[in-house]
Amino acid sequence: MAAGGNPGPRVTDCVTKVALSISCENLLDMDTFSKSDPLCVLFMNSSGSQWCEIGRTEKIKNCLNPSFSKTFVIDYYFEMVQKLKFEVYDIDSDNCSLQNSDFLGELECTLGQIVSSRKLTRPLVMKDKRPAGKGTITICAEERTDNRVVELDVAARKLDKKDFFGKSDPFLEIYKQTETGWQLAHRTEVVKYNLNPTWKRFRVPLQSLCGGDVEKSIKVDCYDYNSSGSHNFIGSFQATLSQIQQASQAYGAEFECINSKKKQKKKGYKNSGIIIIKHCKIVKEYTFLDYIMGGCQINFTIAIDFTGSNGDPRYPMSLHYINPQGYNEYLAAIWAVGNVIQDYDSDKMFPAFGFGAQIPPTWQVSHEFPINFNASDPFCAGIEGVVSAYQQCLPQVKLYGPTNFSPIINHVAHFGRQALQQETASQYFVLLIITDGVITDMDETRQAIVNASRLPLSIIIVGVGGADFSAMEFLDGDDGILRSATGEAAMRDIVQFVPFRQFQNAGTPALAQSVLAELPDQVASFFNLFDLKPPSEPSPS
Numbered sequence: 001m002a003a004g005g006n007p008g009p010r011v012t013d014c015v016t017k018v019a020l021s022i023s024c025e026n027l028l029d030m031d032t033f034s035k036s037d038p039l040c041v042l043f044m045n046s047s048g049s050q051w052c053e054i055g056r057t058e059k060i061k062n063c064l065n066p067s068f069s070k071t072f073v074i075d076y077y078f079e080m081v082q083k084l085k086f087e088v089y090d091i092d093s094d095n096c097s098l099q100n101s102d103f104l105g106e107l108e109c110t111l112g113q114i115v116s117s118r119k120l121t122r123p124l125v126m127k128d129k130r131p132a133g134k135g136t137i138t139i140c141a142e143e144r145t146d147n148r149v150v151e152l153d154v155a156a157r158k159l160d161k162k163d164f165f166g167k168s169d170p171f172l173e174i175y176k177q178t179e180t181g182w183q184l185a186h187r188t189e190v191v192k193y194n195l196n197p198t199w200k201r202f203r204v205p206l207q208s209l210c211g212g213d214v215e216k217s218i219k220v221d222c223y224d225y226n227s228s229g230s231h232n233f234i235g236s237f238q239a240t241l242s243q244i245q246q247a248s249q250a251y252g253a254e255f256e257c258i259n260s261k262k263k264q265k266k267k268g269y270k271n272s273g274i275i276i277i278k279h280c281k282i283v284k285e286y287t288f289l290d291y292i293m294g295g296c297q298i299n300f301t302i303a304i305d306f307t308g309s310n311g312d313p314r315y316p317m318s319l320h321y322i323n324p325q326g327y328n329e330y331l332a333a334i335w336a337v338g339n340v341i342q343d344y345d346s347d348k349m350f351p352a353f354g355f356g357a358q359i360p361p362t363w364q365v366s367h368e369f370p371i372n373f374n375a376s377d378p379f380c381a382g383i384e385g386v387v388s389a390y391q392q393c394l395p396q397v398k399l400y401g402p403t404n405f406s407p408i409i410n411h412v413a414h415f416g417r418q419a420l421q422q423e424t425a426s427q428y429f430v431l432l433i434i435t436d437g438v439i440t441d442m443d444e445t446r447q448a449i450v451n452a453s454r455l456p457l458s459i460i461i462v463g464v465g466g467a468d469f470s471a472m473e474f475l476d477g478d479d480g481i482l483r484s485a486t487g488e489a490a491m492r493d494i495v496q497f498v499p500f501r502q503f504q505n506a507g508t509p510a511l512a513q514s515v516l517a518e519l520p521d522q523v524a525s526f527f528n529l530f531d532l533k534p535p536s537e538p539s540p541s
Contacts, residue, residue, distance in 0.1 A: 020071060027090075028104050034228065039060075071208065147286070148282050151279065156274060172186075177216055235259040287524055292344060304390060306354045352370065425532040433461045458495075
């Protein structure tokens with residue numbers, strides 16, 4: 001998605017998409033009374049200077065030999081050297097912040113090396129290149145040529161009780177059969193204290209599940225979750241996708257969950273429960289480009305922090321001070337992200353708002369005011385118009401506070417809700433919030449994000465200055481599910497946070513690449529989740 005001076009490859013140059021699956025063995029144990037809680041972060045360097053984060057796996061608790069179920073799908077360019085770096089951390093915080101996490105080792109290699117070997121196993125090393133104990137990392141590559149997915153609704157009944165003082169906490173692991181053994185394709189969530197669980201509907205790429213061959217066996221293992229990492233095996237079954245499909249269409253596919261060790265020991269053993277596949281359907285999953293080329297518009301809104309903690313804009317110490325070269329961090333962030341996004345918005349008219357300032361003529365504090373002071377028409381013509389409105393707005397307002405995010409999130413969510421009611425994939429909304437730090441209305445902001453996670457909306461937060469951004473990292477729940485103060489879970493992760501100063505020396509293209517890395521997947525996954533097709537099917541080129 002190269003634009004705005006980013007010299008990256010064009011869409012048409014892409015050879016293929018490659019899915020990377022990751023597992024590790026013999027990781028360092030950094031926890032005193034338990035095992036490490038590993039998570040793997042993938043970085044890419046195509047420009048030669050700046051590593052950009054591509055994504056993160058889930059965190060696996062108390063495990064030194066993790067197999068991560070989350071895969072990374074990367075565009076593979078034969079003619080380019082695509083440097084990759086896999087960093088493994090022991091995550092001790094709920095928000096999966098890397099800041100206070102123990103480093104378990106890394107591997108640098110190229111995508112070409114992985115693709116050519118298909119299964120690459122290498123030792124992990126520390127930052128100073130010393131061995132990371134006996135730790136190794138294995139990356140399996142698979143060309144992703146099929147955009148079909150298998151949609152599954154799975155439940156169970158009468159599972160074995162594994163907990164002495166309670167019921168089991170069951171979850172499923174689904175495996176693909178390969179030449180070298182079973183490979184993890186998907187892991188469900190854990191359903192607590194339930195012998196008759198129903199798991200959330202999920203989708204698995206057809207290639208990941210059976211290599212596109214519906215007559216190939218898949219294996220489903222059922223476990224009782226233990227926080228120690230030593231999960232109790234409940235039982236397992238094997239079947240082909242074809243068998244599952246046929247049975248689920250007729251009456252719901254039921255399979256006996258068999259524990260072979262228990263079967264050998266116990267006379268009269270029947271099973272350890274029944275796994276019920278209530279729904280199994282192969283559907284086409286549309287990509288980000290399918291939606292964009294099919295007519296989906298990206299609506300871009302900018303929100304700028306005008307709170308007093310930024311400092312008086314008249315003085316060089318202020319984050320809002322515009323130097324003689326016409327630069328400050330707010331302007332750089334607007335240019336970097338806006339230059340990419342504006343290519344996907346046909347009219348290039350962007351609403352831009354400020355928050356946390358006293359505004360004329362009444363000098364009341366506002367957390368949602370148009371920076372052009374035109375409430376009936378807050379739109380600016382192109383990114384140049386946003387920059388001009390910002391420069392004219394600065395001397396007219398008084399920086400104040402507090403720092404409230406929820407009003408502007410709810411404002412954009414209102415339009416996302418209207419678009420969703422049309423039941424088309426014609427509009428998606430992106431809110432860029434540029435801020436210098438701490439959020440004052442954290443509970444309200446969490447609720448606003450949880451509500452917005454059900455809408456065609458993504459939120460990008462760029463942190464300027466050197467303040468404490470732990471609150472932003474908490475909202476960017478790459479691993480865990482963000483919850484409201486009342487415990488309500490977000491439907492999906494829609495927040496991406498990036499600290500601006502991390503990219504100061506690398507230039508705005510690197511900032512834009514990192515900030516927008518998750519957006520294509522967020523757009524496509526939202527519309528696929530609601531079974532919304534592109535407004536018009538793109539014709540094959």
